[in-house]
Amino acid sequence: MVRIHGVFLRLLAPAAISFSCALAVAVPTAGYAQPGARGRVEAATPGEVRAQKTLDAAKRFGAPGVYAFLKSFPKGADLHMHLSGAVYAETFIAEAVKQGLCVMPVPAVSPNDPPGTPPSPVGQNAVRFVAPGAAGCPDKSVPASSVLTNQPLYDNLVDSFSMRAYVPTQGNGHDQFFATFSRYGGLKDVAGQWLDEVATRAAAQNEQYLEIMQTPTFSNAAKLGAQIGWPAGSEKEVSHATLAALRDKLIAAGLRSEIAVDRKELADAKAHSVFSECQQILYGNNRATESKPGCGVQIHWLYQVLRGNAPQQVFAQTLLGFEVASADPDIVGINFVQPEDGRLSMQDYHLQMEMLDYLHSVYPQVHISLHAGELAPGLVPMEGLRFHIREAVELGHAERIGHGVDLMYENDPAGLLKEMAAKYVDVEVNLTSNDVILGVKGTDHPVAAYMAARVPVSLSTDDEGVSRIDLTHEYVRAVEEQGFTYRDLKQAARASLEHSFLHGESLFAAPDDFHRERTDCSGAIAATSNPSPACQKFLESNEKAAAQWELERRLAGFEQNAAGPLARNSVITK
Numbered sequence: 001m002v003r004i005h006g007v008f009l010r011l012l013a014p015a016a017i018s019f020s021c022a023l024a025v026a027v028p029t030a031g032y033a034q035p036g037a038r039g040r041v042e043a044a045t046p047g048e049v050r051a052q053k054t055l056d057a058a059k060r061f062g063a064p065g066v067y068a069f070l071k072s073f074p075k076g077a078d079l080h081m082h083l084s085g086a087v088y089a090e091t092f093i094a095e096a097v098k099q100g101l102c103v104m105p106v107p108a109v110s111p112n113d114p115p116g117t118p119p120s121p122v123g124q125n126a127v128r129f130v131a132p133g134a135a136g137c138p139d140k141s142v143p144a145s146s147v148l149t150n151q152p153l154y155d156n157l158v159d160s161f162s163m164r165a166y167v168p169t170q171g172n173g174h175d176q177f178f179a180t181f182s183r184y185g186g187l188k189d190v191a192g193q194w195l196d197e198v199a200t201r202a203a204a205q206n207e208q209y210l211e212i213m214q215t216p217t218f219s220n221a222a223k224l225g226a227q228i229g230w231p232a233g234s235e236k237e238v239s240h241a242t243l244a245a246l247r248d249k250l251i252a253a254g255l256r257s258e259i260a261v262d263r264k265e266l267a268d269a270k271a272h273s274v275f276s277e278c279q280q281i282l283y284g285n286n287r288a289t290e291s292k293p294g295c296g297v298q299i300h301w302l303y304q305v306l307r308g309n310a311p312q313q314v315f316a317q318t319l320l321g322f323e324v325a326s327a328d329p330d331i332v333g334i335n336f337v338q339p340e341d342g343r344l345s346m347q348d349y350h351l352q353m354e355m356l357d358y359l360h361s362v363y364p365q366v367h368i369s370l371h372a373g374e375l376a377p378g379l380v381p382m383e384g385l386r387f388h389i390r391e392a393v394e395l396g397h398a399e400r401i402g403h404g405v406d407l408m409y410e411n412d413p414a415g416l417l418k419e420m421a422a423k424y425v426d427v428e429v430n431l432t433s434n435d436v437i438l439g440v441k442g443t444d445h446p447v448a449a450y451m452a453a454r455v456p457v458s459l460s461t462d463d464e465g466v467s468r469i470d471l472t473h474e475y476v477r478a479v480e481e482q483g484f485t486y487r488d489l490k491q492a493a494r495a496s497l498e499h500s501f502l503h504g505e506s507l508f509a510a511p512d513d514f515h516r517e518r519t520d521c522s523g524a525i526a527a528t529s530n531p532s533p534a535c536q537k538f539l540e541s542n543e544k545a546a547a548q549w550e551l552e553r554r555l556a557g558f559e560q561n562a563a564g565p566l567a568r569n570s571v572i573t574k
Contacts, residue, residue, distance in 0.1 A: 048486060048487055048490070048559060050559065052487070055485075058070075059479070063476050063480055066476045067472055067476045071204075073475065073493075074208075074493060074551055074555050075205060075206055075208075075471055076207070076209065076458075076496035077207065077208060077209040078211070078460050079211045079400065080213075080369075080428035080460035080461070081212050081213065081460065082304070083195070083198070083214045084184075084194065085462070085463025085464075086194070086461065086464050087194045087197055087465040088162075088468070089157060089160075089465065090158065091197055092157075093144070093147060093157050095187055096129050096186075096187060097148065100144070100145075101129045101187065102130050102131070102132050102138065102141040102142065103141055103143075103144050105126070105140060105141075106127060106128050106160070106179075106183065127156050127183070128182070128183035128185075128186065129144065129184055129185070129186035131186055160180065161183055161184055162180060162465065162466050162468050163176065163466060163468065172376075172379075172437060173436045173437060174437050177433075177436060177437045177466060191214070191265075191268075191269035191272075191273075192272025192273035193273070195269055195274070195299065196273050196294060199273070199294030199299065200274075200293050201464075202294070202471070203294050203297050204293065206554065207297060208296070208297060208550060209298045209299070209502065210300075211301075211302055211332065211333075211501060212302065213304045214269075214301055215305075215306065215337075216261070216262035216265045216266060216303070216324070217261050217265060218258065218262075218316075219258075220255070221250070221258055221320040222313045222316060222317065224250055224253045224254065224316055225310075225315065225316030226310075227253070228246065228316075229312055230310070234311075234351075235351075236351065237350075237354065238351060238355070238358075240357075240358045240361065243355060244358070244362075247319055247362070250315075250319055255316065255320060256323060258320055259327055262303075262324045263324060263327065266328070266330065274295060277292065278292070278294075298547065300330055301332065302334060302501075303325055303331050303333070303334045303335070304321075304334075304337045305335070305337065306337060307336040307340075307342075307345045307352060307371075308342045310344065311348055311352075311355075314355065318334065318352075318355055318359060322362070322363040325363070325366045332503070333366060333368060333369055334366065334368060335369045335371065335402070336352065336371055337371060341380050346380060346384055350387075350391060353395035353396045354395060356368060356396040356397060357395045357396065357397065368399060369398060369400040369401075369402060369428070370398040372388045372392035372398065372401050372403070373403055373404040373405050373410070374434075374438070375388065375405065376405060376406065376438040385409035385410065387411060388410075389404055389406070389407060389410055389416060390416050393420060393423065393425055399426070399499070399501075400426040400499055401420075401425060401426070402428045402462075403434060404429075404446065405446060408449065413449075414453075417449065417453035417455060418453065421454045424456060424499070425456070426455075426495060427457050427458070428458055429447050429459050429460065429474075429492075430461065430462040430474070431447075431477045432469050432474060432477060433467060441481060442481055445481075447478075448482065456495045456498070457491075458493075458495045458496035458499060459474045459496070460474070475492075478492070493555075494548070497544065497547050497551055498511070498512060500544065503544065504541060504542025504543050504544045504545060505518075505544065506548065507542075507549055507552075520532075520534045520535050521539070521549060525556055526556050527554075527557030529553055531549060
């Protein structure tokens with residue numbers, strides 16, 4: 001990948017030199033050199049060279065061979081994951097049977113829908129869950145339990161809740177992807193079980209940390225927002241003073257009463273999952289008890305705000321999110337969700353960034369990660385591709401950008417890349433999601449441009465249940481489709497923890513310089529290393545540094561063992 005881009009840059013006309021300089025290649029070249037501090041290149045270690053050779057050998061067996069090699073590769077964190085979207089359809093079906101739900105064709109209008117609700121079918125034979133009435137399942141529906149003896153209906157459910165078997169008719173699966181969420185919306189919340197599933201899957205792939213997006217209850221905030229309304233004359237622009245007055249009104253009307261509700265919801269999810277047992281297993285007196293796999297995965301929450309609503313509701317919910325994150329250390333930040341190309345999302349994008357600009361000034365300690373640039377030509381007018389990422393960084397104070405796909409259509413993309421690199425704004429790259437939703441993949445994807453400009457990049461899944469993937473699949477895709485080397489993968493894994501919202505300081509002395517630890521923890525970390533007393537004290541006070549130290553230990557072990565089980569298999573090394 002680097003050599004191809006190198007040739008391209010040498011053929012550029014003089015007028016393009018300023019842009020090519022902004023994309024000064026930082027992706028490792030032959031020999032696997034890797035950037036350390038800005039301007040310094042670090043030579044590959046023997047373990048990294050050995051791992052690259054094994055990766056090259058694995059490629060001969062295609063994507064399955066690369067997957068087998070990378071499954072045990074230490075991946076750090078998945079920073080871009082929606083909880084309900086991470087659950088596989090089969091889990092939803094089993095739960096619907098337990099809850100006694102019904103299955104109804106999507107084109108049919110549910111008795112609970114308002115009169116005049118139009119059907120919204122996407123794909124053939126689409127179905128959804130609905131709750132039974134007093135007399136049982138509504139007309140044109142059947143009990144969910146019937147799927148246990150009806151394979152075609154079972155298949156329809158899996159296909160309706162995911163991208164399995166979906167064939168796009170207009171170049172992408174945008175509508176199918178986003179339609180899946182409402183189809184299993186009839187389920188009662190069993191977030192604890194969902195956490196078990198995603199944590200167990202993460203542990204099996206050598207992940208350490210999940211930063212999971214979830215939307216707690218905000219009905220009171222939405223009600224208050226509607227009652228108070230949006231300030232007249234602020235339809236396009238809104239000042240800090242106007243938002244401050246609106247905040248005061250919402251808080252005076254009782255918005256903070258929902259903080260305790262939301263904290264309890266998220267805490268209950270963990271309390272009804274494997275994590276309620278992990279503390280006893282890991283720290284209690286019963287140390288002989290075998291811990292469950294998910295116990296090795298740490299989880300924090302990101303508070304989801306629904307950007308597709310009216311501005312008064314978006315502001316009220318965002319304010320609630322900032323308040324909850326300020327009160328609960330387990331909620332480490334906020335994020336805006338729902339399709340970025342939606343009518344209100346597009347119409348009010350600038351307004352929403354102004355809301356964040358104000359709220360960041362009031363709650364500067366609350367972290368912000370934003371979906372921005374999850375757009376492509378044709379999905380919105382070309383003018384809609386010009387400014388979303390930049391405003392998310394400059395007005396929205398985003399420390400991380402989710403997707404960032406429309407980068408090259410932004411005004412002055414070279415300047416934007418330079419700014420993001422200077423501010424160490426990480427890009428959460430979701431390769432499969434970008435392909436199935438937007439139809440963007442291969443050389444059309446901007447990940448190479450981000451890497452060339454030394455913008456931090458981490459790999460994530462977005463909605464692994466809907467896409468029917470896992471994080472290892474995304475690492476494989478980065479190798480197969482984007483030409484990632486072993487050291488690129490290692491850099492991405494390290495960046496995932498460096499740019500996580502884990503509490504405390506980083507293990508490393510400078511941002512994104514993974515070759516120089518802080519003084520207390522300096523020195524090589526081997527697979528069998530234990531931290532010094534001074535380092536141990538530092539790690540106990542900084543959970544981010546502790547996670548990073550553990551990642552370095554796992555990476556050392558992976559490379560020491562010739563990069564995993566495939567390296568010991570004569571088939572792959574011949």
